[in-house]
Amino acid sequence: MSKRETQNSKRRAFSRRAARKRGGGEWRKEVERVLITEEQISRRIRILAREIERDFRGRELVVVSLLNGTVMFLADLIRHLNLPLRLDFMGVSSYGLGTESGDLVFTKELRLDVRGRDLLLVDDILDTGKTMSRVLPKIRALKPRRIKICVLLDKPSRRVEKIRADYVGFEIPDYFVVGYGLDFAERYRNLPFVGVLHPHIYKQACQQICPK
Numbered sequence: 243m244s245k246r247e248t249q250n251s252k253r254r255a256f257s258r259r260a261a262r263k264r265g266g267g268e269w270r271k272e273v274e275r276v277l278i279t280e281e282q283i284s285r286r287i288r289i290l291a292r293e294i295e296r297d298f299r300g301r302e303l304v305v306v307s308l309l310n311g312t313v314m315f316l317a318d319l320i321r322h323l324n325l326p327l328r329l330d331f332m333g334v335s336s337y338g339l340g341t342e343s344g345d346l347v348f349t350k351e352l353r354l355d356v357r358g359r360d361l362l363l364v365d366d367i368l369d370t371g372k373t374m375s376r377v378l379p380k381i382r383a384l385k386p387r388r389i390k391i392c393v394l395l396d397k398p399s400r401r402v403e404k405i406r407a408d409y410v411g412f413e414i415p416d417y418f419v420v421g422y423g424l425d426f427a428e429r430y431r432n433l434p435f436v437g438v439l440h441p442h443i444y445k446q447a448c449q450q451i452c453p454k
């Protein structure tokens with residue numbers, strides 16, 4: 243390495259350290275541990291994509307993604323799907339504290355006509371199943387030919403509605419997970435991995451917001 247390259251590399255290392263000191267990355271400490279790494283996610287998505295391709299071969303697919311948590315998973319999944327597809331979004335959000343599903347509100351309706359189409363419904367996590375149990379009748383009413391559900395994460399131990407996903411990235415225990423699109427109070431979505439949120443973070447938030 244030349245002297246100039248050495249100096250440039252030292253300068254870059256210094257800037258990274260300075261950025262960390264300014265608080266860059268501090269919030270990551272609120273994540274107790276990494277549950278699923280970037281590499282594991284990426285490998286699993288390629289396998290899911292092959293399964294979906296096999297099941298939908300020869301069909302023109304409409305992928306319907308539930309906002310907002312699904313963004314990272316969706317982007318990575320569809321870039322590996324070697325099929326003709328169209329993409330649409332449904333906005334649905336629970337007005338809960340972040341650890342429990344609260345009342346659901348629809349914030350965006352589908353724009354594409356899905357009648358007679360093969361539809362792949364994509365979400366980041368299947369937890370209690372309340373979201374899917376509200377979304378499915380709405381979509382069924384639009385008369386698609388068939389509906390398959392694909393989720394990155396499945397927490398079967400929390401299920402209260404009888405919902406099953408056709409494609410599951412990872413089945414996980416009842417941890418409060420964030421990252422790779424999943425949030426707590428709208429934060430942590432940009433983490434490239436799925437991590438377990440430190441319980442003191444959501445307990446703290448609950449103490450501030452929960453009625454006594």
Ligand code: PRP
Pocket residue numbers: 308309310311312334335336337343365366367368369370371372373374424425
């Ligand atoms: C999350 C997630 C799922 C839903 C799963 O959405 O994206 O849609 O909860 O939970 P359930 O199975 O218990 O219904 P949220 O309402 O938090 O909105 P977000 O996608 O914007 O994070």
